[in-house]
Amino acid sequence: MKTLTIKQPWAYLILAGIKDLENRTWKTNFRGRVLIHAGAKPANFKPEMENQCTAQEITIFSALNHAEENDLFGAIVGSIEIVDCVRNHPSIWAEKERWHWVLKKPILFKKPVRNVKGKLSFWESGVEVCHICGQPANVICGDCGEYFCPRCSAPYIQVTDYDCCKKCEQYKIK
Ligand SMILES: [Zn+2]
Numbered sequence: 177m178k179t180l181t182i183k184q185p186w187a188y189l190i191l192a193g194i195k196d197l198e199n200r201t202w203k204t205n206f207r208g209r210v211l212i213h214a215g216a217k218p219a220n221f222k223p224e225m226e227n228q229c230t231a232q233e234i235t236i237f238s239a240l241n242h243a244e245e246n247d248l249f250g251a252i253v254g255s256i257e258i259v260d261c262v263r264n265h266p267s268i269w270a271e272k273e274r275w276h277w278v279l280k281k282p283i284l285f286k287k288p289v290r291n292v293k294g295k296l297s298f299w300e301s302g303v304e305v306c307h308i309c310g311q312p313a314n315v316i317c318g319d320c321g322e323y324f325c326p327r328c329s330a331p332y333i334q335v336t337d338y339d340c341c342k343k344c345e346q347y348k349i350k
């Protein structure tokens with residue numbers, strides 16, 4: 177699936193539904209869901225004045241703590257829908273002289289896909305997501321080509337040695 181590398185704590189803030197856009201120097205025409213890969217190193221973030229953090233800076237620091245405690249670096253940590261790309265977005269997260277990629281419907285992975293190296297721009301990670309719940313997939317139906325996670329593929333009707341696909345009700349899951 178199409179993947180975008182974003183540094184922490186921005187990756188976590190986006191997937192937690194707190195940060196509603198991504199600031200980039202370049203415009204994108206892509207619309208749709210992409211995987212979010214959290215970079216191996218955090219963003220270089222410094223508060224403007226020490227000991228006098230704004231509410232937004234406190235949010236940023238707690239997100240960075242969360243990312244460090246859960247080791248959310250160098251991993252694919254969720255997915256997001258890119259719905260627009262504009263200038264002068266009114267969000268508190270919008271930075272000046274940047275393109276604002278408007279993001280909706282974040283899905284945070286319960287189990288990140290770890291030890292993945294990031295790349296610039298959009299890239300293909302080979303990771304796919306379950307078409308039912310959006311979590312990382314481990315099986316694909318050989319008939320309809322839909323992906324399933326371990327949880328959504330678990331309650332298949334056992335008819336033969338194969339499991340039955342919930343979508344097309346065929347008996348082939350690879
Ligand atoms: Zn699922």
Ligand SMILES: [Zn+2]
Nearest residue numbers: 317320341344
């Ligand atoms: Zn199927």
